[in-house]
Amino acid sequence: MDKIRNFSIIAHVDHGKSTLSDTLIKLTNTVEKRDLKDQYLDNMDLERERGITIKLQTIRMEYKGYTLNLIDTPGHVDFSGEVSRSLMASDGALLLIDVMGGIEAQTLGNFLKAIDLGIPVIPVLNKVDIDGANIDKSIDEIVNILGFKKEEIIQTSGKTGFGGEKLLDTIIERIPSPQGSRDGNFRGFVFDAFFDDYRGVVLLVKVLDGKLTVPEKLYFASNKKEINILDVGVIKDTLIPKKEIFAGEVVYISTGLKNIKDVVVKDTLIKDLEDKPLYQVENEKSMVFSSIYPLDVSSVSKFREAVEKLSINDISFTYAPINNSILGFGYRCGFLGLLHMDIIKERLSREYDIDIFVSFPSVEYKVILQNNQQYNISQAQDLPDLSLLDKIEEPYAKLDIVTSKSLFGKIMEFVLSKRGEFINSSFYNSSLGLERILLNFDIPLSSVIYNFFDELKSLTSGDASMDYYFSSYKESNIERLDFLINHEKIEPLSLLVHSSEIDKVAKEYTKKMVDIIPRRNFSIAIQAAVNGKIIAREDIKPFRKDVTQKLYGGDPTRRKKLLEKQKKGKKRSLMFGQIEIPSDLFIKLYSRL
Numbered sequence: 001m002d003k004i005r006n007f008s009i010i011a012h013v014d015h016g017k018s019t020l021s022d023t024l025i026k027l028t029n030t031v032e033k034r035d036l037k038d039q040y041l042d043n044m045d046l047e048r049e050r051g052i053t054i055k056l057q058t059i060r061m062e063y064k065g066y067t068l069n070l071i072d073t074p075g076h077v078d079f080s081g082e083v084s085r086s087l088m089a090s091d092g093a094l095l096l097i098d099v100m101g102g103i104e105a106q107t108l109g110n111f112l113k114a115i116d117l118g119i120p121v122i123p124v125l126n127k128v129d130i131d132g133a134n135i136d137k138s139i140d141e142i143v144n145i146l147g148f149k150k151e152e153i154i155q156t157s158g159k160t161g162f163g164g165e166k167l168l169d170t171i172i173e174r175i176p177s178p179q180g181s182r183d184g185n186f187r188g189f190v191f192d193a194f195f196d197d198y199r200g201v202v203l204l205v206k207v208l209d210g211k212l213t214v215p216e217k218l219y220f221a222s223n224k225k226e227i228n229i230l231d232v233g234v235i236k237d238t239l240i241p242k243k244e245i246f247a248g249e250v251v252y253i254s255t256g257l258k259n260i261k262d263v264v265v266k267d268t269l270i271k272d273l274e275d276k277p278l279y280q281v282e283n284e285k286s287m288v289f290s291s292i293y294p295l296d297v298s299s300v301s302k303f304r305e306a307v308e309k310l311s312i313n314d315i316s317f318t319y320a321p322i323n324n325s326i327l328g329f330g331y332r333c334g335f336l337g338l339l340h341m342d343i344i345k346e347r348l349s350r351e352y353d354i355d356i357f358v359s360f361p362s363v364e365y366k367v368i369l370q371n372n373q374q375y376n377i378s379q380a381q382d383l384p385d386l387s388l389l390d391k392i393e394e395p396y397a398k399l400d401i402v403t404s405k406s407l408f409g410k411i412m413e414f415v416l417s418k419r420g421e422f423i424n425s426s427f428y429n430s431s432l433g434l435e436r437i438l439l440n441f442d443i444p445l446s447s448v449i450y451n452f453f454d455e456l457k458s459l460t461s462g463d464a465s466m467d468y469y470f471s472s473y474k475e476s477n478i479e480r481l482d483f484l485i486n487h488e489k490i491e492p493l494s495l496l497v498h499s500s501e502i503d504k505v506a507k508e509y510t511k512k513m514v515d516i517i518p519r520r521n522f523s524i525a526i527q528a529a530v531n532g533k534i535i536a537r538e539d540i541k542p543f544r545k546d547v548t549q550k551l552y553g554g555d556p557t558r559r560k561k562l563l564e565k566q567k568k569g570k571k572r573s574l575m576f577g578q579i580e581i582p583s584d585l586f587i588k589l590y591s592r593l
Contacts, residue, residue, distance in 0.1 A: 286334025
């Protein structure tokens with residue numbers, strides 16, 4: 001085990017993590033040059049297109065007689081749970097900081113996660129080859145804010161490969177070898193899982209103690225579920241089977257299980273039923289909920305199969321079947337955030353060629369009845385009769401924003417307008433010579449997930465970063481807002497909204513719907529209502545056909561008769577006409593994803 005190093009790379013989005021990973025893979029000759037491609041660890045097309053890592057990955061590298069297991073992490077705030085699991089499986093971490101971007105909100109958040117777990121952190125200043133980079137000021141920023149010494153900071157360029165070999169040597173020198181014993185019973189920490197058509201559910205595991213030889217029986221420590229091990233090995237450019245695996249290694253274990261829901265991520269695999277789990281197991285909590293329906297009734301079975309397959313490869317995606325009187329069969333789905341929701345929507349469309357209808361995203365509220373019974377709801381349709389209701393609690397998040405000192409007033413006004421509560425602030429000088437400020441807020445989760453980041457970036461011209469995490473539930477005045485199209489209530493459009501925002505939301509969304517819903521040959525009324533009372537209305541004007549174009553002079557009463565006849569025709573169309581609602585209506589209403 002002395003020759004093994006297990007480490008993660010943590011960073012803010014766009015600080016060059018995937019490019020630096022490519023450099024380490026090249027320097028260690030882990031992948032044949034003909035097979036190497038940019039963003040090697042980003043396997044999904046969506047990851048490459050968006051330039052972000054969505055799923056954590058792992059790869060085994062050999063360097064100077066040492067085995068280096070890199071556990072890559074996503075950078076987007078929606079996938080912070082995967083970052084935590086990667087750090088739990090690591091014995092150290094590289095904290096990557098862009099020389100131009102400096103220390104951002106997620107830089108601080110990920111750094112604190114590593115510190116809480118008690119693993120050593122190596123600060124890495126990346127993109128030092130950029131013209132105009134003030135390296136000395138960047139180093140001062142890392143020293144003053146994060147508390148590192150100047151000599152501890154490694155300078156690199158993922159693009160040119162500069163500093164790569166020094167970084168590999170530093171990993172060997174400063175990240176400790178894994179703890180544990182190769183004698184005794186097998187124990188392994190499960191930090192992720194995926195589905196393989198031939199192997200079934202495949203676990204990604206850090207071996208804590210003992211060794212494992214196939215075939216073997218193991219158990220999940222939390223629920224004592226038995227699994228029969230079919231195959232074990234390590235991950236390089238492919239899955240490489242091995243006869244035995246030992247303590248300290250990062251490996252894959254094939255279980256043959258056909259349903260990933262049988263797997264408990266963050267659990268411990270044990271051989272002795274008396275052994276305890278390494279960490280307390282808690283499922284990753286969905287933050288955003290939405291209903292998804294197939295637009296074509298004939299594709300329901302295809303849609304059902306697609307959702308099940310997606311959940312097999314994404315353990316944080318949850319779903320439950322629902323039926324709607326208008327839209328038919330669908331699923332109520334849980335996501336980590338709006339980006340995660342958009343990724344699932346894109347994958348359903350691309351990988352399975354299914355046109356879908358996505359309802360308004362929502363958070364999960366806690367409903368307390370007058371008889372003290374309580375349960376959680378995530379859609380307006382589940383709100384109980386008001387006569388039975390005692391109170392509603394909504395989820396709150398801790399929000400950190402890093403920006404320039406000059407933007408303090410704008411940020412405060414913006415966050416307070418979103419019902420945020422100011423907690424604290426601290427100042428520091430950035431690598432670009434600007435005085436930066438870290439602002440801490442308590443804010444309703446619903447305010448954060450709905451277009452908040454886009455508005456923040458626009459307000460600050462891109463000079464702001466944010467990080468957030470769920471904190472607690474607080475009592476709140478939440479009401480149901482219904483939308484009617486041509487006087488017919490459309491249940492999937494209903495929202496749960498705070499009373500202070502209900503008029504604003506009603507007007508904003510009725511106006512937006514006018515631009516999104518296609519015009520027809522008849523007028524379309526769009527209304528918003530609370531408890532049956534209309535509080536906002538917009539109309540989509542009809543196309544008008546010139547029924548008098550063939551008239552050339554003559555009696556004006558003939559012209560009036562044709563226009564009256566056209567009015568009657570429009571009334572009939574209004575009675576029998578079908579309103580076409582675009583499948584991406586809700587995404588367009590809520591976010592520019």
